[in-house]
Amino acid sequence: MDFLNYFGNVFTPYHLMLLFGGTTAGLILGALPGLSPTMAVALVIPFTFHMEPASGLILLGAMYTATVAGGAISAILVNVPGAPANIATALDGHQMARKGRASEALHYCFLSSFVGGIFGIIILIFFTPPLAKLALKFGPTELFWIAILGITVIGTIGNKSVIKGLMAGLFGLAISTIGDNPMLGEQRFVYSEHMESGIHIVVALIGLFALPQILTLLEESGKSKVGTYALSETKWITSLKYNVTRIKALSLGSTIGAIVGIIPGAGGQIAGLVAYDQIKKTSHSPENFGQGEPDGIIAAESANNAMVGPSLVPLLTLSIPGSPTAAVLLGGLLIHGLFPGPDLFTVHAEVIWTFIDSLIVAQVFMVVIGLFLSRHSGWIMKVPPHYMAASILVLAVFGTYSIQSSYSDVLLMGVLGITMYFASKLGFGPAPVVLGVILGPLAEDNFLQGKLIGEAGDGIFDYFFTGTINLTLILATLGSIAYSVYASHKMNKRVMLK
Amino acid sequence: MNINKSLIKKAAITVASTALLLSVAGASFADYPDRPIGVMVAYNPGGATDFQARIATLASAKEKDGKALSVGQPIYVTNKPGAGGRKGWNWFADKAPSDGYMLAAYNVPHFIAQSIVFDTKYNINNLEPVGNWGADPAVLIVGKDSEFNTATELVAYAKKNPGKVTVSGAGKFVGHHIAHLQLAKAAGVKLTYVPGKGGVGAMKLVKGGQVKAGFNNLSDAARAQGDIKILAVADLERHAFLPDVPTLMELGILVDNSSVNFRGLMVPKGTPANVISHLEKTVPVMFNDKKTLGKMKQTNSPVRIMTRNEVIAMWKERQSALTELLKDLK
Amino acid sequence: MIKSSAINFKNSELTTAFYSFLVAGLFCFLSFYDTDADIYLFPRIIAVTLLVFSVILLISSFQLSRSYLKNSNSNVKNGLFLKILPGLLIGFIYMTLMDVVGFYTSAFFIFLAFLLLYGKREMTDPKAFIKKVAISIGFVFVLYLLFWQGLHVRTPIGLLL
Known part of the structure; x- marks a missing residue:
């Protein structure tokens, strides 16, 4: 119960101010299309340089928590996810917003984030030592099978046609192979210097979601009198009452998020999508998903924030980050001379428990400020489409540039976006493409590592097909494929009957 | 007479304007640096090179009694990660301004090995080191x-x-x-x-x-x-952090210090000589700052401060050693 | 690209299959022609799978009856392309010029161009024009405060800023 002793350090005026500022800034930065949590945390690190270690970490932790939740705001209101983690939220969240239920969708998003977030931190506090051991067991083969399991999810998300979903995912996998591969020490498909370092996940995310949305807004401009969509206010207490009854979506989302968070390298980027896929597959009315089903938001957002705590487990104990944002956070720890490992919880106990406690308080700040902002989300919906289009374009450009200070990225973002706009007219969705870009390197790099290790040992086949975790993952993959086929068959039957 | 007058006038104007130009140029030489200086890091924020670069440049604007102790201007870090560092260094050798307001962090042997194996825009000949802060074997x-x-x-x-x-x-x-x-x-x-x-x-x-x-x-x-x-x-001597761990050499395995990861600052070729000499003098002083050294120690970053000439010699030596080693791999 | 404006309900599935087949074919060519088998192993697997799927799509779109096609989800209408064309052009100019002119200056002009072109009121309306210029300046200023001052992102300055 060590953690209870350090709450006092969190409740100092200075730290509460940092939490308030960090949460508010995180929510707003996360909500800007084009600014991802990883980048927001990376950009704030220099500010923490001159702070006390505990204060710096509190600020970073608050930013991390809030940007993950903030990314859902733009996903819901303008259909541009703030981070790859929020893709699943956009699928149903934006449909709800289009039907005038924007504030309701935002309420579900923050309330579920809170539930998931607290669940994740509890896992972090009580199960760190055993989970750290588990995290180390995930070697190249295990991560390879996780990527394959993720790829089987592709067909069912964000697309009406399974085959088109899979093709979009394959396209994502294909473009993920562009550029330099550090494992191979070679460059592939580099036809111009702009393609040298490949397609960054967030560049793909911004291009594939933001640019088609800009063009869609231009199509819609001049049609409606005020704003883009109709609007109805919902009281947060009403949303809360509904939200607590969705126990299945909440628990499924939180559990999946926590599990994915522990797996090093898999990244919280896919937590939301996996949770979304599962809640859709197990739902009694899967055809409602993609049309504005609250369960979609609840599962996705609880998973996203449940991932935050567990992703710190391998980070704090083994110096292995569980998500890209956690990787940046590692830099923030090192700068203050806090080295992950057993020492962290003994020598630096005060700093680290204060940090973990502050994460709990940050969740409270996040839900309160988030609900407050939801009340004022209306004005974003009232912005005329062409103003919205112009703002998203400029923000997309600046956001893309700031990821790696690269003009090439801006050009790549533009090309991808225009291509996606036309592809979406042909029935291909952007979500599977981004998932492909995320999973491509995960599958390939780990396959290559596994191949080298397997060849040096008992053979590749043996290496990839033995071990409890490998076999479990292979079974899960086969199960996922079988269920997809069965579910799409069932759904086709329903559609036919109608 | 008129012609003479106008001639004198012209001559006077020429002299005056030349003097003016010279004084402006002289002022700009003397005044370097008069605005903040950037450092390009070719790796992600939060990585070892990134945070060491941030610590190493902490003392750049330190003053005592109104006089600059080292470089004399704040230094900010810009990250251009990608392709194992090639993205950033290609940009640096090709597009970065050579006025002394954009430095870059180098990693030896990475960039030298890359310039040997790949078709890069940089090599040891078009980059000018100004100081080395660390060496991580x-x-x-x-x-x-x-x-x-x-x-x-x-x-x-x-x-x-x-x-x-x-x-x-x-x-x-x-x-x-x-x-x-x-x-x-x-x-x-x-x-x-x-x-x-x-x-x-x-x-x-x-x-x-x-x-x-x-x-x-x-x-x-x-x-x-x-x-x-x-x-x-894999170094010539045992390291102070690990006094009990032998070098490979001691064990009879003849591995020299070619793989030691040196980190420092450089400018592109074509940077004015006076700017280089200013940096050459002040950058090692900046690395030697007490607070910087303390932070380096706190973050477990092995420090080895080297001057421009030492780095130039080290680069040359690495170039020939690596060319030999990577010959068969190409 | 221009062709897609001519897509109509009847042949949209077929067109989709055709375009995907082209993309898959191109990717196959690029990953097999003059490449190393070890290094291009993954791209090759992906390319072949993509080609197989596009062939399946092609065959199934031939087989689909017309009545089913009427329910297809394509929402391309003629004329929409004309509406977004100016936006595409501005975007294209923006992408090529920002590196030269500077990120902030070009952002201002592009923002203003969007407001003028897609606004409901006439472009020449002086009152509306002043309002739009003011909003654009305000937007770019906030942008500057956020990225340059707040987050210390150094965007290319170009000729102006």
Whole structure:
């Protein structure tokens, strides 16, 4: 119960101010299309340089928590996810917003984030030592099978046609192979210097979601009198009452998020999508998903924030980050001379428990400020489409540039976006493409590592097909494929009957 | 007379304007630097090179009694990561302004090895070092539960089982890869190199027992001693952080310091001589700042401060050693 | 690209299949022609799978009856393309010029161009024009405060800023 002793350090005026500022800034930065949590945390690190270690970490932790939740705001209101983690939220969240239920969708998003977030931190506090051991067991083969399991999810998300979903995912996998591969020490498909370092996940995310949305807004401009969509206010207490009854979506989302968070390298980027896929597959009315089903938001957002705590487990104990944002956070720890490992919880106990406690308080700040902002989300919906289009374009450009200070990225973002706009007219969705870009390197790099290790040992086949975790993952993959086929068959039957 | 007058007038104007121009130019020479200076880091924010660069440049604007102690202007960091550093360094050699307001952090042997193996826009001839702040040797490590306790045991096993020993490292053509090549060559064994996702990924493979051994940064290995065993250092001398760990040389395996990861600052070729000489004088002073050294120690970053001339010599030496080593790989 | 404006309900599925087949074919060519088998292993697997799927799509779109096609989800209408064309052009100019002119200056002009072109009121209306210029300046200023001052992102300055 060590953690209870350090709450006092969190409740100092200075730290509460940092939490308030960090949460508010995180929510707003996360909500800007084009600014991802990883980048927001990376950009704030220099500010923490001159702070006390505990204060710096509190600020970073608050930013991390809030940007993950903030990314859902733009996903819901303008259909541009703030981070790859929020893709699943956009699928149903934006449909709800289009039907005038924007504030309701935002309420579900923050309330579920809170539930998931607290669940994740509890896992972090009580199960760190055993989970750290588990995290180390995930070697190249295990991560390879996780990527394959993720790829089987592709067909069912964000697309009406399974085959088109899979093709979009394959396209994502294909473009993920562009550029330099550090494992191979070679460059592939580099036809111009702009393609040298490949397609960054967030560049793909911004291009594939933001640019088609800009063009869609231009199509819609001049049609409606005020704003883009109709609007109805919902009281947060009403949303809360509904939200607590969705126990299945909440628990499924939180559990999946926590599990994915522990797996090093898999990244919280896919937590939301996996949770979304599962809640859709197990739902009694899967055809409602993609049309504005609250369960979609609840599962996705609880998973996203449940991932935050567990992703710190391998980070704090083994110096292995569980998500890209956690990787940046590692830099923030090192700068203050806090080295992950057993020492962290003994020598630096005060700093680290204060940090973990502050994460709990940050969740409270996040839900309160988030609900407050939801009340004022209306004005974003009232912005005329062409103003919205112009703002998203400029923000997309600046956001893309700031990821790696690269003009090439801006050009790549533009090309991808225009291509996606036309592809979406042909029935291909952007979500599977981004998932492909995320999973491509995960599958390939780990396959290559596994191949080298397997060849040096008992053979590749043996290496990839033995071990409890490998076999479990292979079974899960086969199960996922079988269920997809069965579910799409069932759904086709329903559609036919109608 | 009129002609003469106008001639005099013209001459006067010429002299005056030349003087003015000279004084402006002189002022701008004397006044460098008069605005903040950037440092381009070719790796992600939060990585070792990034945070060391931030610490190393902390004291750039320090003053005493109104006089600048070192560089004399604040230094900010810009990250241009991608392609193992090639993206940033290509930009730096090709597009960065050569007015002294954009420096870059270098990693030796990475950039030299890359310029030998790949078609890059940079090489040691179009970059000008101004000072070195750190040197992080590669160390040979194995997992905590490994059967090997010394590098000699590992080499003996590898001799009996060619190719069976897997060695992880941060990627291809970085210090760890070089150390691996040197070890294989010097000991006459066949090892399997497994590139990890950066130093962190390579370390994970060792901790998780997925590979038999690995090369990693001394600084990272030194603080992970609870989970790994450190067998040897790939440098000429033992390191102060690990006084009990022998060098490979001591064990009779002739691996020199070619793989040591040197970090420092450089400017593009074509930078005015006075700017280089200003930086050459002030950058090592900036690295030597007390607070900076304290932070370096706190973050376990091995410091080795070198002047411009020392770095130039080191680059040249590395260039020829690496060309020899990578000859067969190309 | 221009062709897609001519897509109509009847042949949209077929067109989709045709375009995907082209993309898959191109990717196959690029990953097999003059490449190393070891290095291009993954791209090759992906390319072949993509080609197989596009062939399946092609065959199934031939087989689909017309009545089913009427329910297809394509929402391309003629004329929509004309509406977004100016936006595409502005975007294209923006992408090529920002590196030269500077990120902030070009952002201002592009923002203003969007407001003028897609606004409901006439472009020449002086009152509306002043309002739009003011909003654009305000937006770019906030942008500057956020990225340059707040987050210390150094965007290319170009000729102006």
